[in-house]
Amino acid sequence: MTNITSLSFVVLDISGDNYLSWVQDIKLHLGSKKLSDIIKAENKSTTEENFTSIIFLRHHMHEDLKSEYLEVEDPFILWENLKDRFDHQKLVYLPAAENDWANLRLQDFKSVRAYSSALFKISSRLIMCGEKVTEKRKIDKTLSTFHPNNINLAEMYRERKFTKFGDLLSTLLVAEQNHEFVIKNHQSRPTGSAPLPEVNNMSFQQNVRGKGYRSGRGQGRYHGRGRSHGHFRPYNNSSHRKWQSESQSKRKAPRGGKTENVCYRCGMNGHWTRNCHTPDHLVKLYQSSQNLTKLPYGRLKISFI
Incomplete structure (x- = not known):
């Protein structure tokens, strides 16, 4: 029964609403201290045990209840009085x-x-x-x-x-x-549905990445300069043509079709005379076969036989 100043459980309320649970707590705690016979009739407890028990009971009672039973010094009598008062619960x-x-x-x-x-x-x-x-x-x-x-x-x-x-x-x-x-x-995963195979899933991710996103230079459907991380640039025909030279854009003539950009230096199609890179010995053969002579400033004159 040491440390009596601290409460071992909730005190008995003046209304007696928690009387039933309070009785169970009192019985358990007195039994743990080998004082359960104190609340029984005709017990043979000592005077020291009676004082210890009455102090413990009063310590776990409401202040108004302590005042009402202030003169009671026998723990068994106090126990019976509380029982007569609140046992109707x-x-x-x-x-x-x-x-x-x-x-x-x-x-x-x-x-x-x-x-x-x-x-x-x-x-x-x-x-x-x-x-x-x-x-x-x-x-x-x-x-x-x-x-x-x-x-x-x-x-x-x-x-x-x-x-x-x-x-x-x-x-x-x-x-x-x-x-x-x-x-x-x-x-x-509802019944009847099959999980997505890992191979198909990887292919699907690669297709999505290739169609809508670029992970580096020159990959994907949409092209641009530099690297784009998680972003894509739409293909713009007008801006893309600006990066092509005039000669490269005119070389894309349909096969079998006629083009006007004929090189008068070597006689080949697809480039102009100022951009001609045909070897000189082939140029001389072509010019000799066509009876062409050079004019000043790099121009050519056709002489008809």
Whole structure:
């Protein structure tokens, strides 16, 4: 009973609303200190044990209750007085607890854990009011309140003949967890759908990258100068032509067609005389065959025979 200044649990309220739980706490703490006989009739406790127990009881009582029972020095007498005053709480709480038990259904809760928490709370209130809540009663309550769509599942659990509610509860928790895994797998990939093959996925990514994006110079459908990271530039015919020389643009004449840019130096098509790179010996052969003579300033004169 050392460190009496600190509270071991909630004090008894002046209204007595927490009397039932307070009684359980007092019994447990006195029993842990080997003083449980103090609150029994005709006990053989010593004077020191009586003083220690009365101090502990008064320390966990409301200040107004301490004042009302200030003259009581025997812990057993104080215990009996509080019992006569607040023991009627059992009659108050019992009908409400029985009503909550009757309306308790597994199908009304979103999870098994939420249902089990509510069941244990109601069971504790019934036990404090003097009612017996056996393991069989808990099991029957759970299996009889399944959703109508799961009646067959409830019958399967009945056939397993559980004797402890804890065994049934653990089975329900495992089944609920497995059901959640199945639902998540179905939502991620519905039944009948096949996953995208890795090879096709890579090809698809390469096609998208080649059509709409450039990762370096000269790649993709859209061309531009320099590197573009995550961006693309549309193909512009007018701007692209600016980078081509006039001779290169005129060389793209259709095959078999006639063009006007004929080189009078070598007689070949596709370039002008000032851009001619034909070897001199071929130029001389061509000019001698055509009877051409040079004029000043690089011009040519045709002499007809």
